[in-house]
Amino acid sequence: MTNKFVNQQQIQTDKQQLQQLLSVQEKSEIDQLLAHYPQPGGACIDALAIVQKYRGWVSDQAIAALAEHMGISLSELESVATFYNLIFRRPVGPVLMHPCNGISCQLLGYKKIQQQLRAALQIEEGETSADGQITLISLPCLGACDKAPVMLVREAISDGQPGTSSESLLVNLHCTELELLLQQFKESAL
Amino acid sequence: MPEINIDGKTYQVTAGKNLLQACQELKLQLPYFCWHPALDSVGSCRQCAVLMFQNDQDTRGRITMACMTAVSDGQRFSIQAGKAQKFRQLCIEATMTSHPHDCPVCEEAGECHLQDMTLISGHIERRFQGPKRTHKNQYLGPFINHEMNRCIACYRCVRYYRDYSGGTDLNVFSSRNNVFFGRAQAGVLESEFSGNLAEVCPTGVFTDKTYSAHYSRKWDLQSAPAVCVHCSIGCNTFPAERNGILRRITNRYHPQINGYFLCDRGRFGYDFVNHAQRTEHAWQRNNSSQTTEQLNSQRAQDSFSSYLKNTEQLLAIGSSRSSLENNFCLQSLVGAENFYSDNSAQLETQLQQLLDHYRNVQPSSDLNSLEASDTVLLIGADVTQSAPRIALSIRQMIKNAGIAKAATLGVAYWSAAEVQNIRQQLKSPLHIISSHSTRLDDIARSIDNNHPHQQLALINEICSCFSKDKSNAAQSPADDDSIAAKAKAIYRDLLQAEKPFIVTGIHPGQPVELLLASLKLSAMLYQHNKQAGLICAVPWANSLGLALLTDRQQNIDTVLQRLEMRTVKTLVILETDLYRYCSTQKMHKLLADVENIIVLDHLITATGEQADLLLPSSSFAEQHGSWVNYEARLQHSLKCFAAASQRRPAYQWLTANTPLQTIIKDLSGVAECLRELPSLYSIKSDDFHVARKTVRESGRTALHSFINIKDIQPDADLDSNYQHSQEGLASNLHNNQSPAYIWSPHWNSSESLNQFQDSESGAIQGAHSGLLLFARRQTANSCVTQKQPFDSVKESSADSQNVLRVLPFEHIFADEELSRYVEHIGQLAPADCIRINTAQAQRLGLIANQLLDYSFVTADGSALESTEPASTTALPLTIDDSIAAGVALLPTLLLQRAPASVVCWLSLASAEESSDA
Amino acid sequence: MSVTQAPSLPLTQHLNLQQPLDLSAYRQQGGYLGFSAALEQSGDAVLQIIKDSNLRGRGGAGFPTGMKWSFVPAVTDSAEPRYLVANADEMEPGAFKDRWLMEGAPHQLVEGMLIAAHTISANVGYIFLRNEYTLAARRLQQAIDECRSAGLLGNNIQGSAMCFDLHIHTSAGRYICGEETALINALEGKRAIPRAKPPFPQVAGLWGKPTIVNNVETFYNLPNIVLFGAQWYQSLGSHEDAGTKIYGVSGRVKHPGLWELPMGTSLREIIQQHAGGMSDGYQLRAYQPGGGSTDFLLPEHLDTPMDYNSIGAVGSRMGTGTVIVLDDKNCPVDMILNLVSFFAQESCGWGTPCREGLPSASYLLGEIENGRGKMSDLDYLQDIVQLVSFGNTFCALAPGAAEPLQSGLKFFQREFEQHIQQQCCPYK
Numbered sequence A: 001m002t003n004k005f006v007n008q009q010q011i012q013t014d015k016q017q018l019q020q021l022l023s024v025q026e027k028s029e030i031d032q033l034l035a036h037y038p039q040p041g042g043a044c045i046d047a048l049a050i051v052q053k054y055r056g057w058v059s060d061q062a063i064a065a066l067a068e069h070m071g072i073s074l075s076e077l078e079s080v081a082t083f084y085n086l087i088f089r090r091p092v093g094p095v096l097m098h099p100c101n102g103i104s105c106q107l108l109g110y111k112k113i114q115q116q117l118r119a120a121l122q123i124e125e126g127e128t129s130a131d132g133q134i135t136l137i138s139l140p141c142l143g144a145c146d147k148a149p150v151m152l153v154r155e156a157i158s159d160g161q162p163g164t165s166s167e168s169l170l171v172n173l174h175c176t177e178l179e180l181l182l183q184q185f186k187e188s189a190l
Numbered sequence B: 001m002p003e004i005n006i007d008g009k010t011y012q013v014t015a016g017k018n019l020l021q022a023c024q025e026l027k028l029q030l031p032y033f034c035w036h037p038a039l040d041s042v043g044s045c046r047q048c049a050v051l052m053f054q055n056d057q058d059t060r061g062r063i064t065m066a067c068m069t070a071v072s073d074g075q076r077f078s079i080q081a082g083k084a085q086k087f088r089q090l091c092i093e094a095t096m097t098s099h100p101h102d103c104p105v106c107e108e109a110g111e112c113h114l115q116d117m118t119l120i121s122g123h124i125e126r127r128f129q130g131p132k133r134t135h136k137n138q139y140l141g142p143f144i145n146h147e148m149n150r151c152i153a154c155y156r157c158v159r160y161y162r163d164y165s166g167g168t169d170l171n172v173f174s175s176r177n178n179v180f181f182g183r184a185q186a187g188v189l190e191s192e193f194s195g196n197l198a199e200v201c202p203t204g205v206f207t208d209k210t211y212s213a214h215y216s217r218k219w220d221l222q223s224a225p226a227v228c229v230h231c232s233i234g235c236n237t238f239p240a241e242r243n244g245i246l247r248r249i250t251n252r253y254h255p256q257i258n259g260y261f262l263c264d265r266g267r268f269g270y271d272f273v274n275h276a277q278r279t280e281h282a283w284q285r286n287n288s289s290q291t292t293e294q295l296n297s298q299r300a301q302d303s304f305s306s307y308l309k310n311t312e313q314l315l316a317i318g319s320s321r322s323s324l325e326n327n328f329c330l331q332s333l334v335g336a337e338n339f340y341s342d343n344s345a346q347l348e349t350q351l352q353q354l355l356d357h358y359r360n361v362q363p364s365s366d367l368n369s370l371e372a373s374d375t376v377l378l379i380g381a382d383v384t385q386s387a388p389r390i391a392l393s394i395r396q397m398i399k400n401a402g403i404a405k406a407a408t409l410g411v412a413y414w415s416a417a418e419v420q421n422i423r424q425q426l427k428s429p430l431h432i433i434s435s436h437s438t439r440l441d442d443i444a445r446s447i448d449n450n451h452p453h454q455q456l457a458l459i460n461e462i463c464s465c466f467s468k469d470k471s472n473a474a475q476s477p478a479d480d481d482s483i484a485a486k487a488k489a490i491y492r493d494l495l496q497a498e499k500p501f502i503v504t505g506i507h508p509g510q511p512v513e514l515l516l517a518s519l520k521l522s523a524m525l526y527q528h529n530k531q532a533g534l535i536c537a538v539p540w541a542n543s544l545g546l547a548l549l550t551d552r553q554q555n556i557d558t559v560l561q562r563l564e565m566r567t568v569k570t571l572v573i574l575e576t577d578l579y580r581y582c583s584t585q586k587m588h589k590l591l592a593d594v595e596n597i598i599v600l601d602h603l604i605t606a607t608g609e610q611a612d613l614l615l616p617s618s619s620f621a622e623q624h625g626s627w628v629n630y631e632a633r634l635q636h637s638l639k640c641f642a643a644a645s646q647r648r649p650a651y652q653w654l655t656a657n658t659p660l661q662t663i664i665k666d667l668s669g670v671a672e673c674l675r676e677l678p679s680l681y682s683i684k685s686d687d688f689h690v691a692r693k694t695v696r697e698s699g700r701t702a703l704h705s706f707i708n709i710k711d712i713q714p715d716a717d718l719d720s721n722y723q724h725s726q727e728g729l730a731s732n733l734h735n736n737q738s739p740a741y742i743w744s745p746h747w748n749s750s751e752s753l754n755q756f757q758d759s760e761s762g763a764i765q766g767a768h769s770g771l772l773l774f775a776r777r778q779t780a781n782s783c784v785t786q787k788q789p790f791d792s793v794k795e796s797s798a799d800s801q802n803v804l805r806v807l808p809f810e811h812i813f814a815d816e817e818l819s820r821y822v823e824h825i826g827q828l829a830p831a832d833c834i835r836i837n838t839a840q841a842q843r844l845g846l847i848a849n850q851l852l853d854y855s856f857v858t859a860d861g862s863a864l865e866s867t868e869p870a871s872t873t874a875l876p877l878t879i880d881d882s883i884a885a886g887v888a889l890l891p892t893l894l895l896q897r898a899p900a901s902v903v904c905w906l907s908l909a910s911a912e913e914s915s916d917a
Numbered sequence C: 001m002s003v004t005q006a007p008s009l010p011l012t013q014h015l016n017l018q019q020p021l022d023l024s025a026y027r028q029q030g031g032y033l034g035f036s037a038a039l040e041q042s043g044d045a046v047l048q049i050i051k052d053s054n055l056r057g058r059g060g061a062g063f064p065t066g067m068k069w070s071f072v073p074a075v076t077d078s079a080e081p082r083y084l085v086a087n088a089d090e091m092e093p094g095a096f097k098d099r100w101l102m103e104g105a106p107h108q109l110v111e112g113m114l115i116a117a118h119t120i121s122a123n124v125g126y127i128f129l130r131n132e133y134t135l136a137a138r139r140l141q142q143a144i145d146e147c148r149s150a151g152l153l154g155n156n157i158q159g160s161a162m163c164f165d166l167h168i169h170t171s172a173g174r175y176i177c178g179e180e181t182a183l184i185n186a187l188e189g190k191r192a193i194p195r196a197k198p199p200f201p202q203v204a205g206l207w208g209k210p211t212i213v214n215n216v217e218t219f220y221n222l223p224n225i226v227l228f229g230a231q232w233y234q235s236l237g238s239h240e241d242a243g244t245k246i247y248g249v250s251g252r253v254k255h256p257g258l259w260e261l262p263m264g265t266s267l268r269e270i271i272q273q274h275a276g277g278m279s280d281g282y283q284l285r286a287y288q289p290g291g292g293s294t295d296f297l298l299p300e301h302l303d304t305p306m307d308y309n310s311i312g313a314v315g316s317r318m319g320t321g322t323v324i325v326l327d328d329k330n331c332p333v334d335m336i337l338n339l340v341s342f343f344a345q346e347s348c349g350w351g352t353p354c355r356e357g358l359p360s361a362s363y364l365l366g367e368i369e370n371g372r373g374k375m376s377d378l379d380y381l382q383d384i385v386q387l388v389s390f391g392n393t394f395c396a397l398a399p400g401a402a403e404p405l406q407s408g409l410k411f412f413q414r415e416f417e418q419h420i421q422q423q424c425c426p427y428k
């Protein structure tokens, strides 16, 4: 579909439908952001982060709606969204487990930890557990090398209430603790 | 001129340029990918690495990118040094790690910049044994193929598409060695200039899909220096043929016109030449026996002569899409008094006015100077649709403010990314006066979409700023929305600019007054500032050429009148489809009364179907011809391949084979300005011919081997110095003849252009730049003598809300006759509809998508006598709020059928209602 | 209140990781006095102090901070914005010092930025914060909010003509964002592709305006330099360079951690004394003195003082000052593989050597580590080092991978050959 043949009317209704995909809350936060920037494009990354905060990830529809709302082209927004590691363009579970694969953590056992996590969750790196609850994504050096090996665990979904934005927890892992911790998270997620 | 030392030799180089540019001018072989002469330097591919020495004592040197290094006096470099060579080798090896070994099936192969650079860089062995990264390809529409695995991530495509042509739907996604170049979702590329991707991409990621449909290797093609026939800009092209089929069009660099880029209509609109509806034979209708018979050439010629014996009630129509020679021969044959143009009276008036303006007031400017200008006022022309290449130039002009700012920080214009970072949102001013939104809105400083009478008021107001006390006008603040304030703002920008430009256009359905006012404004500006420029697009490829030959009284409106009055017995029509000028039923009726209809055309148009005698003419690709573009630049276009069967250039039918040289001589006597015409045509030499085919042609014999293994005798070209064979001068020799293709040792792709230029952005060696019929010197003492001819464009005097000023909705793929015969172009033409704004629709009680009947009315709303309903089929309504109040847009082709001599007004009615009535 | 006693640990004197000082507590301990002192002087005067102090940027390259600031053009149009950015993107492998500082003493960063803003007449500031640093984000936001209500941020700060507001920008994760020009693109909402220089950001940076980017730790130095002078600051260093530095050690040592020590403290003291030496049963094999993008050094280099020039002289870099220790039970090839893969993964995809060269190197290292290597791979790796080494690439990311790779190939040649000859990793 391009402006070479689609008629104006169709485009307008499509645009309206798209706009409705974003929640009032999302729109108001994004509008606040837009006011801060000389150009709407400047707010790209933050706006994507807002959408992700409420949805856990940024779907094709959500990104199209966001582009429409911000008045920038889809390709520009997508270009930015796909560049950054922490904008998720595929679904993730409400709980993200980020074991650190930085060098200090690797020296102190990251590989084993990651193996155990994979076994416990029965998934591969980058996948989400069968119950849809936990996604495993290793991240580079988390900046806690003195506590290595570490893992960042976060619950990415906020309920939209002020002050309850995503909680995250940096845990210092030794392999024995791992199973306990996983257990704990499985329970809380369910 | 700075002096630099490269590998022990001292060279003088052009100041202000970078080392890569300098090396190209010196014809030193230095590979590159991300640099492009029109896209400049970003330094990402690292392929142009050389060694740079700090001083005379420095023996080690350090690697530096030539494209990112400004030349300055006393520098010392080495291209040959082992360290630099090794680095370039490693770099190309890295570039090639994921590139597939699919050259045998890749359409780029044989003219691939990547192949060339790989060889120049000395990479011969792939050490990398790991898996290659792979991507999925996208459907990008009918013009462009996508084969992402071949990508070497030079970023040229996105830099061209986004930064140069202003497209928004192509981009780079993801990161690291996984970068993907394409659209966010598969779909037709939106840019009107997407075809250039095929030339910009150094390898086979983006290739010409229309070429794929009848692909041939570059070395099997024959080509010629030609001129595009799809609009009035006159871009230079290389059409390329094999075996009687025109296979593709590529860009032929012309520094003042198209530079490196064509529009998609020009590049992909060629397939009409191969159209199934073409005729190769002459046909004659026998009315008594109700049959059509095929004639041999001699009989066709005889028959034609016998039709013309009686010149009483003879009428001939020339063609804006045919060459000057063809039109001239027709005019000479039938006599000036019987020769008519294919323009409406309204168009004809405007074209003559424009010629007068060029002659007496101010010559036209070229696109290169438009790109160098610093303020543009664009009036009433949707140039992206009507003369697309202009829009591309305006997009470059916008950048000049940023380039100037960068210069103050010591950053050279060719540091593309740095200039962009400094520029940010800073733009040279573009003001648009129009009736509806256009594709340049995104870069405009002001957009005034208004009814033509308000447009005119605004232009007149700007004119009056020039005549008023200047300082006063320039100072008072523009703080309100009044016409005076808008005019002042525009006036101020025009006044402050070093090189202000007025850009406008002549097109069907446009109010004459607007053009006159624009020309007047341009004249005032020019009087004030001799650097000021004027660009005025005209409808078709040879509109101005035809206007040079005709008188403004003899136009298509008078043709129709005479047909209606039944005073035409014999009608000769040159390459024109009369059905574009009125409704089908009416034209059927009018032609039914004409005794002898003779049509010369290369396509069987609706008009051709009515012919009593149809003579097959050859297309632009099969004939030599001259064309006068919008700036009154006379250009010579060369025959690419010999016409098949009975096809021959119209001028041959019309003169019964008078030699071309004679025609040219006669033609040059028609007007003072045409005197130099013969110089355009290269002298035929017995010694040195220029080859149309490359010496590397592989299979001349094999092509017909299933019939005969003997070589087929190539056609002789009696009219030019070019051979239809590989015999003759190699195209890269400097010989005052434009090469028929671009190809030179080491450089197999279109990038080999740099081997044909004396300097970067210089013309192709040997290529004629065309003749400017009204050169600057002739009009240097111009003055504004013109009295203001019109004060206003009529407003509707009717009380009825239902009298709307109708203006054309132009479209790059819908309006032009020849390209419309091309399937893919037709596909992309929008569906016909009527466009008005919401308020207008509400007032008329109409809703979007409703089917409407429309009729042309007079300004007071009364119906026109003797015209049946204009619409044969009802059209849906489209709401577009950018359209000014009181204005309706109708597709150009439908508007062109408005009854003659009526200023166009439209009345709308729901289709159901009218069918009730 | 006034402080007369110069601190011996000027960077960490206020550090409290459990409960960082709020505005009033920070002020009680002498916070914002440095800023007040700066505000009483002209920007030029403060600039002179910073120049005299010989403070070198703590972001890795050690560029003299005063000199960097002096490139900012004089204010010609007071309406034109100028930007100040704290680079808090800390993603360098093995670096963890900035998080520590920000979590423990958020106000000191704000104060440092205020001083810099006053000096270069910046009116908007950003803390470009790594996404994962959520605790630091919360604490910094609190500090900023406190300052805003106390009139330390905003218009007419403390009754002066100075206007400066400060925002936190949370990154979306990408190592290249730490490179200052890529960081600027990221702040503009674009793909974080580095820019070519010139023009330098000081002249045309964020949104094309003058912009200064400094590392977090650099800002922590400022309050006390202004308060106690250049000479005092110079005297803190134990060797050539001035001031104190946050040094850290990770890997198999007894007490991994971070310490503020005089500039020029020897590696031996840092690793053996402060980090407690190797964990029991492990030997020191080699170490990267300044984070993942620095050349390996060997035990024989332990007596080198950790300052910019001395470390440079033995063939590595000060970098972030955070030492990564390789013990004798971890495979050096695997360590290099980890590092090179990281850099390959984090390449932005702009320059060819980096985008294509690093994944090839990472692939070859993987093959070697997994017992599928060939001797010729070592030459190929050497070539890639040449391809991506400093000066040859578009930015300094790929050279960061070249350093451990080239020094690794040199120091661990035997291990590489063992892998290839035995067709397996001898450490597994």
Ligand SMILES: Cc1cc2nc3c(=O)[nH]c(=O)nc-3n(C[C@H](O)[C@H](O)[C@H](O)COP(=O)(O)O)c2cc1C
Residues within 6 Å of the ligand: C056, C057, C058, C059, C060, C061, C062, C063, C065, C068, C087, C088, C089, C090, C091, C092, C175, C176, C177, C178, C179, C180, C181, C213, C214, C215, C216, C218, C395, C396, C397, C400
């Ligand atoms: C790939 C790359 C990553 C970098 N990451 C950081 C970083 O995370 N934090 C930082 O302060 N500097 C980083 N730098 C250095 C910055 O580009 C810049 O030099 C520094 O922020 C300047 O601060 P300083 O002058 O205070 O040292 C990085 C450089 C490169 C090339």
Ligand code: SF4
Residues within 6 Å of the ligand: B150, B151, B152, B153, B154, B155, B156, B157, B158, B181, B200, B201, B202, B203, B205, B206
């Ligand atoms: S698609 Fe072609 S032009 Fe675009 S980055 Fe790849 S190789 Fe370059």
Ligand code: FES
Residues within 6 Å of the ligand: B020, B031, B032, B033, B034, B035, B042, B043, B044, B045, B046, B047, B048, B049, B065, B066, B067, B068
């Ligand atoms: S052409 Fe110079 S770096 Fe690409």
